[in-house]
Amino acid sequence: MDINLKILRYDPESDRKGHWENYIVDAEPEERILDLLHKIKWFEDGSLSFRRSCAHGVCGSDAMVINGENMLACQVLVKEVGNPIKIEPIRGLPVVKDLIVDMEPFFDSYKKVMPYLINEKEPGDRERLQSPEDRDKFEDTTKCILCAACTTSCPVFWTAETYVGPAAIVNAHRFVFDSRDEGTKQRLEILKDVNGAFRCRTAFNCTSACPRGIQVTKAIEDIKRETLLNS
Amino acid sequence: MKVIKHSFDGVIVGAGGAGLRAAIEAAPHMKLAVITKLYPTRSHTGAAQGGMSAALANVEEDNWNWHAFDTVKGSDYLADQPAVDILCKEAIDAVIELEHWGLPFSRLDNGKIAQRRFGGHTVKEGESPAFRACYAADRTGHMILQTLYQKCVSMGVTFFDEFQVLDIKIEDGICQGVIAYELATGDIHIFETRAVTFATGGFGKIFKVSSNAHSLTGDGPGILYQKGIPLEDMEFYQFHPTGIYRLGILLSEAARGEGGILRNKDGERFMERYAPSIKDLAPRDMVSRAIATEISEGNGAGPDSDYVYLDLTHLGAETIKKKLPDITDFVRTYVKIEPIEEPIPVQPTAHYAMGGIPTDVHSRVLSDEKGTVLPGVYAAGEAACVSVHGANRLGTNSLLDIVVFGKRAGQSMVDYVTQTKPNNISDSASDDLSKKIQNLIDKEHTDEFSVANIRKDLQESMEENAKIFRTKETLEKQTEILEELRERYENVTIFDKSKVHNSELVEAIELDYLLDMSEATVASALARNESRGAHSRQDFPDRDDTNFMKHSFAFKKDNTANLKYKDVELGKYEPMERKY
Numbered sequence: 001m002d003i004n005l006k007i008l009r010y011d012p013e014s015d016r017k018g019h020w021e022n023y024i025v026d027a028e029p030e031e032r033i034l035d036l037l038h039k040i041k042w043f044e045d046g047s048l049s050f051r052r053s054c055a056h057g058v059c060g061s062d063a064m065v066i067n068g069e070n071m072l073a074c075q076v077l078v079k080e081v082g083n084p085i086k087i088e089p090i091r092g093l094p095v096v097k098d099l100i101v102d103m104e105p106f107f108d109s110y111k112k113v114m115p116y117l118i119n120e121k122e123p124g125d126r127e128r129l130q131s132p133e134d135r136d137k138f139e140d141t142t143k144c145i146l147c148a149a150c151t152t153s154c155p156v157f158w159t160a161e162t163y164v165g166p167a168a169i170v171n172a173h174r175f176v177f178d179s180r181d182e183g184t185k186q187r188l189e190i191l192k193d194v195n196g197a198f199r200c201r202t203a204f205n206c207t208s209a210c211p212r213g214i215q216v217t218k219a220i221e222d223i224k225r226e227t228l229l230n231s
Numbered sequence: 232m233k234v235i236k237h238s239f240d241g242v243i244v245g246a247g248g249a250g251l252r253a254a255i256e257a258a259p260h261m262k263l264a265v266i267t268k269l270y271p272t273r274s275h276t277g278a279a280q281g282g283m284s285a286a287l288a289n290v291e292e293d294n295w296n297w298h299a300f301d302t303v304k305g306s307d308y309l310a311d312q313p314a315v316d317i318l319c320k321e322a323i324d325a326v327i328e329l330e331h332w333g334l335p336f337s338r339l340d341n342g343k344i345a346q347r348r349f350g351g352h353t354v355k356e357g358e359s360p361a362f363r364a365c366y367a368a369d370r371t372g373h374m375i376l377q378t379l380y381q382k383c384v385s386m387g388v389t390f391f392d393e394f395q396v397l398d399i400k401i402e403d404g405i406c407q408g409v410i411a412y413e414l415a416t417g418d419i420h421i422f423e424t425r426a427v428t429f430a431t432g433g434f435g436k437i438f439k440v441s442s443n444a445h446s447l448t449g450d451g452p453g454i455l456y457q458k459g460i461p462l463e464d465m466e467f468y469q470f471h472p473t474g475i476y477r478l479g480i481l482l483s484e485a486a487r488g489e490g491g492i493l494r495n496k497d498g499e500r501f502m503e504r505y506a507p508s509i510k511d512l513a514p515r516d517m518v519s520r521a522i523a524t525e526i527s528e529g530n531g532a533g534p535d536s537d538y539v540y541l542d543l544t545h546l547g548a549e550t551i552k553k554k555l556p557d558i559t560d561f562v563r564t565y566v567k568i569e570p571i572e573e574p575i576p577v578q579p580t581a582h583y584a585m586g587g588i589p590t591d592v593h594s595r596v597l598s599d600e601k602g603t604v605l606p607g608v609y610a611a612g613e614a615a616c617v618s619v620h621g622a623n624r625l626g627t628n629s630l631l632d633i634v635v636f637g638k639r640a641g642q643s644m645v646d647y648v649t650q651t652k653p654n655n656i657s658d659s660a661s662d663d664l665s666k667k668i669q670n671l672i673d674k675e676h677t678d679e680f681s682v683a684n685i686r687k688d689l690q691e692s693m694e695e696n697a698k699i700f701r702t703k704e705t706l707e708k709q710t711e712i713l714e715e716l717r718e719r720y721e722n723v724t725i726f727d728k729s730k731v732h733n734s735e736l737v738e739a740i741e742l743d744y745l746l747d748m749s750e751a752t753v754a755s756a757l758a759r760n761e762s763r764g765a766h767s768r769q770d771f772p773d774r775d776d777t778n779f780m781k782h783s784f785a786f787k788k789d790n791t792a793n794l795k796y797k798d799v800e801l802g803k804y805e806p807m808e809r810k811y
Contacts, residue, residue: 012731030565042683046676046726046735053444056480056561058373059273075564096415097732103270116381117333127330129342135335142335142367142374146272180333213560 004084029079050099060147070209090152113172118183141174150206166206241426247274248633249612250430251379256641279372281485282364283630285322290362306621307764312802351514406607417730433613438581439694442481453744461784463616464586466755472518474580496532540574594640622764754792
């Protein structure tokens with residue numbers, strides 16, 4: 001069937017601002033939105049630019065706004081979004097070209113929260129022990145693929161680019177609630193800053209946007225509570 | 232075209248598991264850069280699911296020698312046994328090290344790392360399936376990639392993200408540097424360096440139905456192949472038995488490790504006929520052939536009788552939710568069925584290259600079949616062929632391979648850099664490449680010579696003629712097709728003429744490597760008149776140890792390859808018939 005795609009295009013070498021372009025693509029209901037973008041790029045207009053790699057929702061390259069909501073283009077099928085389909089770049093990060101945004105500010109925020117295990121103790125020759133219950137406490141936040149769907153759906157982030165954003169807090173959560181980690185104090189110090197977790201206004205956009213089903217808002221609330229308990 | 236020059240002691244190309252592990256080893260000892268055409272966390276290591284084997288013996292008695300036996304037997308006796316010993320022995324420390332760096336493994340009740348069963352892994356040399364695969368739910372690769380990247384962040388490793396490697400410069404047999412193209416700007420970068428590791432991953436995009444990411448195009452092997460370096464064992468390509476029907480998206484062997492069963496259209500558990508002892512947990516080559524045979528004999532399901540079922544319905548909601556959450560989500564997302572209640576349509580999918588850049592056990596690249604080392608050049612992970620996987624890799628051994636031999640690549644870079652002095656690469660080192668790119672941009676676009684059309688014809692023809700079952704006839708036919716495709720590629724054109732994020736230009740560069748990989752694969756497959764592991768010749772159905780107990784080395788010659796051979800390094804395991 002014919003699908004009408006409206007894509008917000010921007011070429012930094014010739015455009016002063018973005019403009020909508022229409023494409024008619026023959027597609028099956030079971031096809032991914034990414035498949036449709038590829039049909040345009042490969043057989044119609046090679047200049048259409050977007051990031052993608054794994055094509056099944058685990059690499060985090062192709063977050064975009066599809067009919068107003070943040071999604072991974074490889075994880076949503078034509079029959080789920082209807083016709084026509086409007087596609088825009090994710091919001092709050094500078095648009096570089098078409099659906100490609102500058103990811104550097106996003107990764108800078110991620111790095112700010114010390115996203116790595118901190119433990120100075122000599123671990124010995126074997127694994128550190130961790131009970132299945134302790135392991136479960138941060139299971140949800142280990143799933144993050146850094147696609148930025150959550151952060152760029154956050155109304156606070158849209159207006160305050162200095163806010164570390166949901167994804168960075170999720171990655172802090174992954175270590176703060178890991179029984180093996182000893183960096184909680186340092187991380188919470190960073191996250192109680194004016195640009196940290198308390199900037200969150202619990203809009204729940206991040207939770208709806210997460211393609212991995214992470215309870216992002218809950219993770220942010222966990223961090224807020226932990227900060228209060230530790231202060 | 233703007234040219235920017237950098238100077239480093241070492242450069243790693245690729246930021247998946249092997250590249251990152253090499254970086255962690257090398258970074259403290261030198262000025263190091265990691266260049267990747269993606270962001271590091273987008274690498275396809277993150278798509279690996281089921282586990283990473285090591286004889287930790289957390290669940291039951293185990294021994295790395297049994298792991299080595301299984302790996303050698305699984306390889307159909309083509310793996311080099313001293314290399315396999317290193318892989319399986321160092322596996323134990325490799326897993327512990329990842330745990331110490333924070334990898335969130337799933338846990339047993341006693342707090343130790345959890346282990347599960349996986350295809351081809353057995354206790355006591357074949358007695359029963361072994362609990363050997365250390366895992367983190369069904370996203371073990373994701374956790375390995377995240378943990379290694381986190382470690383790199385903590386160390387302050389220098390990354391050049393979204394840089395497409397174009398070439399390595401070697402003068403008088405000595406590495407001078409690498410050239411890369413910056414996607415965001417279209418600028419050319421010269422990296423002056425005397426040690427380079429290629430960890431660019433596999434090349435599953437030579438086939439139409441594949442579990443591989445779009446970016447897996449054999450860039451590292453392609454660059455070296457074009458420089459006259461051979462590719463080893465290219466005829467051995469693994470097809471994973473359980474790709475989601477039509478899409479090829481991987482459903483981990485862990486599904487069968489946890490008790491999942493393959494069934495044909497009549498509901499029969501057909502693996503009982505093909506591998507009576509370990510059934511659905513037979514190695515991947517055997518299971519994929521069994522599925523292909525069921526389908527060709529009319530036992531496939533569906534309107535076109537072209538798939539079988541992976542049945543998880545008897546496992547129960549709790550096991551599925553706890554142990555197989557991601558893959559069952561893939562099924563819900565892409566097939567729209569509930570795997571707790573219904574069996575899943577699956578078919579074999581192109582998955583893993585056993586072959587690649589030849590290396591020794593120190594990850595040093597070899598420039599011929601005699602074992603001559605190419606100074607300053609290293610390779611690790613799927614891009615490389617040590618060989619630890621031989622003719623068929625066992626599940627979980629690739630995640631092991633990337634950390635064990637990634638680490639060794641890093642160590643070898645350190646050894647080389649501390650023993651040599653910096654070199655000088657000419658400012659004009661990239662002139663030929665700038666010209667090539669400019670020509671590509673200047674050439675008028677035509678559909679006939681578009682990247683996508685040539686690639687589509689390549690993938691469809693490889694799928695038809697060089698997949699699970701091959702014959703002299705299909706391979707000769709494919710050789711002719713590849714010649715025509717190469718001729719078309721000489722005239723390849725692109726529509727996008729821009730400098731910023733010209734991903735069509737990158738796809739044109741990648742297609743060159745895909746053609747190289749296909750040419751080497753088909754030439755190597757045509758020359759091997761036997762069936763061994765994943766290489767199955769219907770016109771030569773038996774293994775021929777007298778003539779083919781050896782590794783192939785394909786040297787690029789025109790649009791095909793010249794084949795030379797090297798004897799397999801045997802050890803304590805005598806080749807025997809491979810039955811399960």
